[in-house]
Amino acid sequence: MRSIFIFLCLVSFNSLAKESCEIGDVGLDSESSKVEELFYVGTCHYRNQDYDKAATNWSALISNAETSDSDNELIISANNNLGFLLFFGFGVKQDQKQALKHWSYAISLGHTESEFHLCHAYADKEQPTFNLSKASMHCKKAQLIYQGIEEPDEDEKLILKKINSYLKGLE
Structure with a gap:
């Protein structure tokens, strides 16, 4: 019985340790662009060490066709961040060749x-x-x-x- 209590406490603590990555919890609202949503929700997942979710958000951001000039900085940063996950295989299948491409692209735009x-x-x-x-x-x-x-x-x-x-x- 005591081990069940300790287990429940650890599970509860672990779930409390992660920050919520809902749109409102990352400082965004209905006026925020899809690019902002994907970038900042991805960043939240990265901080929570949910690397697969971060990669999913940043990949979607990079392939998002609806971007504006004001989104460029976030797109460039998403390329850098996704390159990091790919290079080391955090949350995704390791693909160093693809990581180098993301970083080279980000550098070409001043990152x-x-x-x-x-x-x-x-x-x-x-x-x-x-x-x-x-x-x-x-x-x-x-x-x-x-x-x-x-x-x-x-x-x-x-x-x-x-x-x-x-x-x-x-x-």
Whole structure:
């Protein structure tokens, strides 16, 4: 009986730990666009570690034909985020080749974090995507981006440290 009580407490706690990803709970309303809905609901699922649901939302966003210029930033970020899930196989079948395409597309539209992801993908010798010449190019570009941040937060400092480590290893 005691083990059932502990189990119920753990299940209840776990269900309380996840945030609700309903449209109103992510700060959207009936005036929000479909692109906003798919992006922010996907982001909520990502934070809840429901990676398959995040991937479903971001994939739908990317293939959504009804977009406006104001949606471009979210579409670019969704490509970056989906690339991350695909590269590491979080919630989806791992597909590093497709991840590289998403990141390259995001970079072509000015997404800076994707540059770091490509740096990692090509510079990490343990990854099947390792490519010395591409690693050097993407890591140098990522280094310039992260060195140019005036007041980097702790995550950005760690990213720059990792980039510098990759570059040192490529010498």
